[in-house]
Amino acid sequence: MQASPVLVSSDDLYLFNTGQLFRAYRTFGAHPMEYEGCRGVRFVLWAPSAREVSVVGDFNGWSSASRPVNLAQVGTTGVWVGFSPDLNEGDRYKYEIVNAGGERLLKSDPFGFQSELRPNTASVVASLNHYDWQDRDWIDNRRKHPPYEKPMLIYEVHLASWRMDAPEQLRSYEQLAQELVDYVCSMGYTHIEVMPITEHPLDRSWGYQTTGYYAATSRYGPAEGLKKLIDRCHQQGIGVLLDWVCGHFCKDDHGLRLFDGSPLYENSDYRRAEKPLWGTLAFDFGKPQVLSFLLSNALFWLDVYHIDGLRVDAVASMLDLNFDKPESMRTENRYGGTEDIEALAFLRKLNETVFLHYPESLMMAEDSSSYPAVTSPTYLGGLGFNYKWNMGWMNDMLRYMETDPSHRSSYHSLITFSLHYAFSENYVLPLSHDEVVHGKRSMLNKMPGTYEEKFANLRLFYGYWMTHPGKKLLFMGGEFGQFDEWKDYAGLDWSLLQFPLHDSMQRYVRALNHIYLNNGELWERDHEQGGFEWIDVNNAPQCMLSFQRNGKSAESSTVSVCNFSRETHSIYRIGVSNQGHYRLILNSDEAEYGGGGYSFPSRVASQPTPFHGKPYSIEVPVPALSFQLWKSETA
Template structure:
């Protein structure tokens, strides 16, 4: 027997619309950047009746209906209306239902007798995988991060210290006594904030939080672009995590994936019986490496979807930056393809002109609405001006991952020190191009998976040498121009390769050698944040000066980091061999006392204790083209930082 409520739910009011004529105009021309306010499911009151307004883009559908728990998944009872403006949007108001309603769109295509149940592309929430339906959700939340949002431009700009702790939410920390389950967003908030503050990082970067059906994809195969994954809680729970981090003065960067999407039937692929979001030709629309589909960047409605998605996370979740994944795969039509497997552009070239245009448009729009955030490109080629403004021909990103530095540096550090003198160019070459982009130096999750081992176990030598090498690597990264990024676990010398089904090996911190590594990273972060010399001129030649990079036999390099004031300089010296060097003379620009401010070999970090007893006095003995010099003890596999003590004279 049908109740009054069920009778109400058996009707769809197709006269109510959130879409204005102006919305449709912007939608068609590809300039509707807040489409999440119009499409999807929205709680509204119409004629004093509460219900849900639904709208979905499916231009090649013959019929679209809303099915869900409210109508027992009946495909014929709640049909949406196709708008008469050739927009391809279907819409309708279902009275009597509300927040928490589980639903899908049943789409009957005009072609091939295709029938499918689809997740709402604009849904704000969804069922936890392996379930895949959408859930009506209101995003109301009372934020407490007003102070951070007001001041974050000073925390996010290119002249600020940026030391990023990259984490995967599901494996940072688990609860083994409760079935090895994940921490929820709310449970994680105090633990993560306390730990990041303790270790001194300025930002966290989260591997994608958008809903993804396959947990082993780490979030990079997304079906719910507007939905934080339900594995760790609700949208408001995720807001709480971001809010909590902001209140503890920690920025939040999200990995964002506009490069591809998976083949799961309930997702975007073949959405209305046609290749709606992806290219029809697999030579442009299918990614051979990831067996996923590539967005059709030349389609205005797809541009709307992606740009709106970027703004959505900045708007509704107060995100401070987007690290854009796999940009190289977007830029090149022949990316990971053999001859004959790709289609040249209209000029016969390999550049994806449509993707280039989209990236420029996306960055311009983001910085127009949110000038105090950052977009960061993961781009692994020599494409020029990735992090330069579009008005000078750049792609418009704020920063770019320095994949060349990462590759060369890790390759160099993996070499037995006895052979390093033959490969010194791998550690010095990066300076030749260090200022061509606004670079981030990434030691990311990609370097500790797929059989590569942990960072610690990629270092050569016995246990002591592995730890010394890793401390040296981190010190070199913090001394080198560029912002910093380190994947979780590296900061205390994780021994196992990262595995997404396990927590980090936190028990290792009971051992002094691992605790020493963590203390070293803490002190590097503290020193970095307190010394503007190390970050305020990161992207210009004036912030760096070689002292010596020719001592190949002893594998020693030395350089100066320079600030805005002439005498504001820090000397960095690296010894890449396990042999201590005594009375090693280095030229310095000024006389006076040069204080040893950091030493990776200090016993506090479980080093051997070689050092300079607090510092050295410069002598008027010319060296390295400078009038003064200092004689140093260089620790084995160590790095030392010196700062000249200023006087009032």
């Protein structure tokens, strides 16, 4: 075993210790390489409070007492370095760390690129360069066409439970590269958002309690399989987003907690470190080495796995020092406030770093707070994300839709309030996994009424959602009316598609998705006030709502008509902007989609009768619990 400082650049060590080594994964971890004419593995580890550090594995019986493989500390940098000709790619290993008190700890590699299949916890020596990417056209096109004026339909997926033939029989990355990608393409989605796939010990954590930040979980096979999945998505025109957890980590002994015997990745003040809501520990964003670790991890997934963007989890919990903490754990920042100043600085630096290297990336904040300017540039005082989940819209709309139609008139503001702030941020409208677990019921089962009314309500809701300003995200199963809430330990209930209303719901969502994709009015001006106009916003007594979406062309528009009541209107007048004809492009009450099949004209002529503040109007039938979309033919 050789341990020489020349194995690591002094510049890299300086940048790492000042929070500026943005691709630290190229230095730290276990790297197969040649050194002084000998093939082996270089190890680099940050453990400043350790007295000794050794590499242990199968080759020495998992103990440094036999065939010691010792690392040497490089000066006062806190970094330990060594080279071993005894290890090769595929070998399992851990770090044996002797802490300041003489206790021996066995730790997985924080920068390990591969992990054993759970419940085993060793790291595995792995190279990052064994895959021949075929997505150059996608990458080049992504750089030329930013996302703001493009459609965005995100399908959120938990890979384990999307399809499962039996408990513990998970699809591999390679199988998903065929089945999942083909399905997403057929349904018309533009992106897949994958729930966390960084290595984690407990399936039921869904990946949100991580131990291996640089290791794609081995549950679905080798890392090359994940690259194939992403590569095929890109070849089929599908972007891939990763649900990324940078706010906290789990406490398992082999992970980051008390890594070298001291609170290294977490804060030394337990009140700052503890996340009692989740039983995890928050990262200490005040440590520059932690910044190098996390910023490098963001770029790692973009560099190595060609990920198109990150959905940053639990931003609200990062912004507030006292998020969901009891009174005994409350702290203040240096100004006497409760904002986490270091976390704010980290988030700004994160977005600046990502956009410096990948200006076309999608950086999405899952943020339930009212913190301002989340999607404003950092040079204007914002956090620098380019999208934020609209949790307020989601909560208001689900509360409204869960209300029986006979009582909805008293809650009309819930479906209109979002337009007061819809253009204050760049929003994604999420219907995510969080809304269909823990007793919240599935999207379909949230809907009130009879069996048939549940489907009618859901079709209506999806129509309103799809034509409301903002990009779209739907969790798997919602597209065919999964009736039970999501079960992470079992596959989706695909057998429901043998029942007519579920099959019809899937066809409706497919049609709705493609209508969205093919009508620029619904996405070209998502973030501009001029892209939206209310037609009738105040008809609470009848639970009716109508609005217009405008495209780039002055005459390009669609009209959405939503009837949230059980009352059918054989003739209903709606104000419109354009003279000419309006063509019906979607009717949720079509028999094909499981509706009542109410007779509709396919085109109506606008009349020179001003109404709803518009110069023209049309008369159309409006069935109960229905959504319809009309397109101006003067465009």
